[in-house]
Amino acid sequence: MSEPTTWRDVSKGARVILKGNPYEVTGYARDGKAVKVTVKGARGSFTTTVKRKDPVELAPATATKKAGKSKTAEIPKGGPLYDERGAQRRWAEPGDMTATKPPKKAKGGEWDEPKGKAERKVAEILGATLVGESTDPESGWYVPPVDPSTIAAHLFLYHDLKPASLLWEELDKMHADQHARALVAPFTALHVNHWHTEQRPVT
Numbered sequence: 001m002s003e004p005t006t007w008r009d010v011s012k013g014a015r016v017i018l019k020g021n022p023y024e025v026t027g028y029a030r031d032g033k034a035v036k037v038t039v040k041g042a043r044g045s046f047t048t049t050v051k052r053k054d055p056v057e058l059a060p061a062t063a064t065k066k067a068g069k070s071k072t073a074e075i076p077k078g079g080p081l082y083d084e085r086g087a088q089r090r091w092a093e094p095g096d097m098t099a100t101k102p103p104k105k106a107k108g109g110e111w112d113e114p115k116g117k118a119e120r121k122v123a124e125i126l127g128a129t130l131v132g133e134s135t136d137p138e139s140g141w142y143v144p145p146v147d148p149s150t151i152a153a154h155l156f157l158y159h160d161l162k163p164a165s166l167l168w169e170e171l172d173k174m175h176a177d178q179h180a181r182a183l184v185a186p187f188t189a190l191h192v193n194h195w196h197t198e199q200r201p202v203t
Helices: 094-100 116-126 151-159 168-183
Strands: 015-018 021-031 034-041 044-051 133-136 140-143 194-196
Touching: 015 034, 021 044, 140 151, 151 168
Parallel strands: 140 194
Antiparallel strands: 015 021, 021 034, 034 044, 133 140
16 A cells, blocks of 8 residues: 655645645745645635645646655546545546436426425525525536526535626626536536526426
């Protein structure tokens, strides 16, 4: 069994997985047995101090300096596309993308019509509207089409994006681009797999 990768083996420019999300190491300053590390990813940039001996998970195809020379981390072949935390562990293949299609037809009524006592009460008291529903959370979520009033919240919840711009045209293009990249090689997975449908799923 090989030894785990530690912060000692990482260098500036490497990509690591922290709490299931990929980050690029943009700063790496050694200080005795510790390292001051700066990382940048979709959730932002932050700096922290870690022990050099602490383990760290490398993102696929990250260069390391273990054993005094650079090498490329091996990308697994076969097995599940995502690990138990939801991080992608290997390159996606066309057969993996069957999850881009909803498992059931969405003919369960309009999104803005609450179902059952609980939904009606939440809508009545809070004025809340449904942003998604799932028949199988591991496969993905059904969500209503976006519009100028909902797209910013949708990008945050389902795409893990908090854009600086609030212009509808820019947000709409960003949204369409993300969905397009999820459907063609190399298949950039959505932060939360989901399908936009005119109606709710049949439950």
